[in-house]
Structures are given as structure tokens and as C-alpha cells.
Amino acid sequence: ARPPPLITKPSALQNLLAETFEHIPDIPGAPRVLVLYGTEYGFGKEVASKLCAQLAIAGFAPRLVSTLHYTLLDLRKEKFLALVCSTTGDGVPPNEAADLRDALVNNKFSVPENCSFAVLALGDRAYPHFCRAGVVFDNLFGDQGRMLERVDIDQEDWPVIDDWIESFEAALKERTAEGDDDDDDDYLPPAMEKYAQAMENCTDARYSRTQPFKARIVDQALVTAPRTGKPDDKEVVRVEFDIEGSGMEYEVGDAVGVVPRNNSQHVTRLLLALASNGDEQVRVSDKGDLITIETALTDLLDVKTPKAELVVALAQNCTDKAEMALAKRILGYDVLRSDGHSASSLSDWGKDYLSQREVFDVLGEFVTSTLTPQELTDLLRPLHARYYSISSTPITSPTRIAVTVDVLRYSMLNVEREGVASTYLKDRCRIDQTEVGVFVSKNPNFRLPKDEDKHVIMIGPGTGLAPFIAFIEERVETEATGKNWLFFGCRHEKQDFLYGDRLREYEEAGQLRLDTAFSRDTDKKVYVQQRMREKGCELWNLVEDGAHVYVCGDGGRMADDVDRALREIIQEFGDKSEAAAKGYLEQLVEDKRYQRDVWVS
Numbered sequence: 324a325r326p327p328p329l330i331t332k333p334s335a336l337q338n339l340l341a342e343t344f345e346h347i348p349d350i351p352g353a354p355r356v357l358v359l360y361g362t363e364y365g366f367g368k369e370v371a372s373k374l375c376a377q378l379a380i381a382g383f384a385p386r387l388v389s390t391l392h393y394t395l396l397d398l399r400k401e402k403f404l405a406l407v408c409s410t411t412g413d414g415v416p417p418n419e420a421a422d423l424r425d426a427l428v429n430n431k432f433s434v435p436e437n438c439s440f441a442v443l444a445l446g447d448r449a450y451p452h453f454c455r456a457g458v459v460f461d462n463l464f465g466d467q468g469r470m471l472e473r474v475d476i477d478q479e480d481w482p483v484i485d486d487w488i489e490s491f492e493a494a495l496k497e498r499t500a501e502g503d504d505d506d507d508d509d510y511l512p513p514a515m516e517k518y519a520q521a522m523e524n525c526t527d528a529r530y531s532r533t534q535p536f537k538a539r540i541v542d543q544a545l546v547t548a549p550r551t552g553k554p555d556d557k558e559v560v561r562v563e564f565d566i567e568g569s570g571m572e573y574e575v576g577d578a579v580g581v582v583p584r585n586n587s588q589h590v591t592r593l594l595l596a597l598a599s600n601g602d603e604q605v606r607v608s609d610k611g612d613l614i615t616i617e618t619a620l621t622d623l624l625d626v627k628t629p630k631a632e633l634v635v636a637l638a639q640n641c642t643d644k645a646e647m648a649l650a651k652r653i654l655g656y657d658v659l660r661s662d663g664h665s666a667s668s669l670s671d672w673g674k675d676y677l678s679q680r681e682v683f684d685v686l687g688e689f690v691t692s693t694l695t696p697q698e699l700t701d702l703l704r705p706l707h708a709r710y711y712s713i714s715s716t717p718i719t720s721p722t723r724i725a726v727t728v729d730v731l732r733y734s735m736l737n738v739e740r741e742g743v744a745s746t747y748l749k750d751r752c753r754i755d756q757t758e759v760g761v762f763v764s765k766n767p768n769f770r771l772p773k774d775e776d777k778h779v780i781m782i783g784p785g786t787g788l789a790p791f792i793a794f795i796e797e798r799v800e801t802e803a804t805g806k807n808w809l810f811f812g813c814r815h816e817k818q819d820f821l822y823g824d825r826l827r828e829y830e831e832a833g834q835l836r837l838d839t840a841f842s843r844d845t846d847k848k849v850y851v852q853q854r855m856r857e858k859g860c861e862l863w864n865l866v867e868d869g870a871h872v873y874v875c876g877d878g879g880r881m882a883d884d885v886d887r888a889l890r891e892i893i894q895e896f897g898d899k900s901e902a903a904a905k906g907y908l909e910q911l912v913e914d915k916r917y918q919r920d921v922w923v924s
């Protein structure tokens with residue numbers, strides 16, 4: 324799992340929407356609502372624009388403003404405020420929202436009592452600090468005016484976003500209805516006409532999850548040794564896409580979004596469970612086209628991860644006592660007497676239970692319950708794009724994008740399971756035959772130094788090596804004079820030393836300093852952070868000499884361990900107190916000399 328969808332070029336529709344609501348006039352009788360957004364890649368603005376459109380239709384006068392252009396003190400004049408804010412970097416607000424956050428902190432300012440606000444936080448669960456920027460704003464705003472609980476959005480989960488928009492609108496209506504008698508229910512801002520027309524005429528030019536570029540697979544090669552059948556086998560594959568003619572551009576450090584397709588065997592078994600032949604027509608969203616259930620299950624829906632709502636629906640029409648009891652245990656309440664429980668609530672036991680099962684397993688537990696194809700469609704999550712760090716450089720491959728994919732296969736409840744996108748790319752795509760939907764996802768917080776004489780220190784165990792193979796290639800191609808130093812780790816040198824030969828060649832040519840930690844080849848387990856500590860003095864000297872430090876890979880233990888090792892090295896060799904070492908590292912982050920691209924697997 325990786326970084327987010329990039330809106331490479333804002334679509335004509337998006338521009339128009341944004342323009343419309345940036346200049347909306349004050350309209351007598353229409354309550355003003357300030358819609359602030361903080362975005363790095365444009366999704367926040369897209370969501371905020373949609374919110375404005377819905378509010379305008381509902382008779383409000385929304386004003387769309389970037390957090391960059393908003394003066395904190397003006398909040399005293401607002402009655403209603405919605406903030407849509409994404410999280411970027413290593414859990415920080417987008418650049419354009421950083422000043423507003425600082426202003427709130429420095430002035431100890433919270434939203435005044437007379438202003439009702441709500442926060443929609445955008446993020447991605449694959450990151451360790453899920454939706455942290457939205458959480459921070461929600462806390463800083465204080466408790467006085469909060470009209471709705473904050474909602475945290477995982478990737479582009481439009482159904483949840485739409486629900487939030489609906490709740491926000493309902494809360495506004497409730498508040499403006501009280502004592503407001505000049506409400507004009509028929510009011511529609513004149514600009515909406517332009518908007519409606521644009522909706523019809525507009526062709527969306529960007530590449531995104533919903534409109535990816537169809538890229539042919541031109542290479543696919545294993546970069547680990549062939550599998551031996553042992554439980555700790557690793558299987559990593561390099562896949563190359565041809566993006567010629569797409570107009571897409573990328574830089575090293577960027578990621579590519581891959582739109583996967585589900586395994587047809589998994590689709591078939593769900594169709595069998597529904598007693599469907601796959602041809603029934605369904606709509607995946609209210610405004611979506613009619614498509615067959617087979618297409619919906621193959622291309623648009625997550626057929627693995629069950630939601631609580633699925634259990635609720637199955638419990639509502641099952642006829643067996645044991646099944647009802649199971650539902651009650653999973654949900655923590657009896658669906659026939661919901662007692663105010665929300666459809667998405669689960670007991671702790673239920674969370675654990677569902678986390679170990681796929682949709683098909685859950686259907687199998689409720690055999691007396693039947694769902695129609697449309698009902699199941701409504702109960703499944705959208706199929707998300709998966710993001711992979713790019714392992715090629717446009718200097719040598721401007722029309723090809725390579726990714727390094729860890730193929731996910733595991734056993735759960737004694738059944739063999741597999742990841743969606745990784746097995747799609749490895750097992751179900753063919754060189755020169757398959758076209759895969761892709762789009763570039765910019766990552767401006769993970770960039771090589773512009774100055775080629777700066778040193779770079781890269782820490783990337785496992786598939787965390789993926790972007791660094793491109794970093795190194797680019798530095799070699801551009802004949803960068805700064806040093807390149809890589810810390811790599813994996814379990815076994817012979818089995819899973821990705822790109823081992825290539826890295827050794829760079830090392831032998833004097834283009835790379837390589838330190839490796841093969842954790843299971845020795846009696847005592849050894850990891851990259853130990854190698855860093857062993858070389859602490861040299862590492863410190865290079866950092867003092869202006870080196871940029873990069874970490875990529877598992878954001879769980881590895882990223883924390885590496886961070887701790889860096890602080891200890893700064894403390895010991897820089898002769899600093901613990902607090903001073905922490906401050907030194909924070910300054911490196913501020914100066915964009917310590918950049919991390921980490922995810923939770």
C-alpha cells in the first residue's frame with residue numbers, strides 16, 4: 324500500500340466547480356458557509372468543491388477557500404465552517420495548511436462559540452498516522468462549536484464522504500431552521516446553472532483511479548530467487564508499464580497507482596453464493612451506470628474485506644438461531660432490537676472475527692440468509708487502487724515506469740489467501756498482452772536533493788528498496804558527485820536480496836556504499852538500525868556535511884527503530900542531550916533533509 328491518487332491536472336469540471344464557489348456572491352436569505360480545504364494533491368479540493376455544490380443545491384451560499392488564503396481572525400465572522408483537510412508527509416498537514424495550523428497553535432486560538440464547524444479528514448490507512456492533520460485541526464478548533472463528530476476518510480471512499488456531506492447538510496438545516504424565517508427553499512445560485520451545464524459537457528482529462536491510463540505491461544521479472552516452498556519465502560517481482568503517449572510524467576520518489584482486478588475465481592465463488600449467473604444488472608453508486616454484477620465484482624468492489632453492515636444485512640434475513648447468535652456476538656447487539664447502535668458498530672470480538680475473514684467466508688456463515696446482487700453490491704467497499712514506489716528514472720526510461728511488488732500470499736484460518744493487486748500483477752497479467760490501469764501519484768516530500776554534490780543516505784529494507792533503486796540509477800546517470808549510501812536488509816541474502824547483483828555492481832564501480840543486514844543468515848538477528856549504529860560516527864559526519872536522509876518501507880517497527888537509531892547517533896557523536904538530538908532531527912525534517920515514505924503492511 325502506498326501514497327495517494329494524484330490529480331495530475333485538475334479536470335475542467337473541477338476547475339469550474341472551484342471557480343464557481345470561490346466567487347459566489349452573498350445572496351440574501353442563503354446562509355453563508357465557509358468551506359476551507361487543505362490539499363497537497365488536489366483530492367481535498369475536489370471533495371470540498373463537491374460539498375459546495377451540494378450545499379448550493381440545498382440553498383446555502385458556500386464559499387470555497389484554500390487554507391493558504393484564509394486569515395485566522397476572520398473566523399470570528401463566520402457562522403458555519405467545514406474544513407476538508409488531507410494528511411501528507413509523515414503525518415503532517417499539506418503545505419498550504421501548515422500556516423493555519425501554526426497560527427492556531429501560536430495564538431492559542433479556537434473556533435469561537437458562535438461559529439459551528441465540522442472537520443472531514445482525508446487520509447490513507449496504509450500510513451502510520453492515519454488522518455493526523457484532520458485530527459490535529461479538529462482538536463485545535465476546540466469543542467465549543469463542533470456541530471458534527473469528525474469523520475476520517477480512507478483513500479477515496481466516496482460513499483463515506485457522501486454520507487458526511489449529507490450529515491453536514493442536515494446539521495446546517497437544523498441550525499438555520501431555528502428562528503430563520505427568510506429561508507428560501509427554492510433558491511438556487513445562478514452559478515449552479517453553469518455548473519450543471521459543465522457537468523454534461525465536460526470531458527475529464529486527468530488520470531486517476533476512476534480514469535486511469537491503460538498501460539501495457541512490457542516486462543515482469545522475479546527479483547528474488549524462485550520460491551522454495553518454505554514458510555518465510557519471499558516473492559518480489561519487478562513490473563514495467565509502457566506509458567508512451569499518455570503524457571504522464573514522473574520523477575524519482577513518485578509512486579504509481581495501479582487499479583487492480585479481482586481474481587475471477589474469487590468472483591465466481593461469490594456469484595455462486597448469490598445463486599447468480601453474473602448477468603444481473605447493478606449500480607455501484609446511486610449515480611453509476613448499470614453494469615453486470617460480474618463486472619462490478621471484478622473491477623469495482625473489494626471482495627475481500629467484510630463490513631459490519633454486511634453482517635447486519637445477513638442477520639436481518641437469516642432464519643437460523645445459531646446464525647442470529649453469531650451476528651449478535653459479532654456486532655455486540657441484536658439487530659432486531661438495534662437500541663440506537665449504528666450499523667457500522669462491532670464488538671471487539673467481532674472486529675477480530677471479521678479481520679480474519681473475507682466476504683465469502685462471512686456469507687458462508689449465514690447460509691439461511693440470501694442477498695440479491697444489488698444488495699451485496701451496496702454492502703461491499705469500493706476496490707481501491709494500490710500504490711507502488713517507482714523503481715525507474717525518467718532519465719533512462721521516460722516512457723516506462725517500473726515498480727517493485729511484494730507478492731502477498733498467506734494463510735488465514737488454514738486457507739491459502741492472497742493480496743489483490745500484487746497477485747493480479749504477478750499471476751494474472753501477461754507481458755505485452757495485459758493493459759493495466761495506472762496513474763502517477765506525485766510525492767513532493769520524497770525527493771533527491773537538487774544539488775548533486777549533496778550526499779544521500781538511504782535506508783530501505785525489503786521492498787523499501789523500491790524507490791532507492793531509482794534514486795541510485797538517477798544519481799549514477801547524472802554523475803552526481805555527492806556520496807550514495809544504502810542500508811538494506813532482508814531475511815536471507817540468497818533468497819531475497821532484491822536487485823542484489825545490480826547493487827553489488829554499483830558498489831564495485833565505487834558508485835554506492837552498501838551496508839546490508841541479513842537477519843536470518845546469522846545466529847543473532849541483525850537489522851538495518853544495528854548497521855547504522857555500527858557506522859554511527861561516519862553517518863553523523865555525513866549528516867553534518869549536509870547529507871539528506873531517506874527512509875522507505877514498513878512504517879511499523881522499522882521506521883521507529885531507524886528513527887531511534889538516528890537520534891542516538893546524533894546524541895552520541897554530536898555530543899548532544901536527548902532533547903537536543905530530538906530537536907536536531909526535527910530541524911532535518913523541517914529542512915527536508917530527513918524524508919520518510921513509510922506504510923503499514
Ligand SMILES: Cc1cc2nc3c(=O)[nH]c(=O)nc-3n(C[C@H](O)[C@H](O)[C@H](O)COP(=O)(O)O)c2cc1C
Pocket residue numbers: 326327328361362363364365366367368408409410411412413414415417445446447448450451452453454455478479764765766767768
Ligand atoms: C507522500 C504522502 C504521504 C502521506 N501521508 C499520509 C499520512 O501520514 N497519513 C494519512 O492518513 N494519509 C497520508 N497520505 C494519504 C493522503 O492523505 C490521501 O491520499 C488524501 O486523499 C490526499 O488528499 P489530497 O489530494 O487533498 O492531498 C499520504 C499521501 C502521500 C502521497
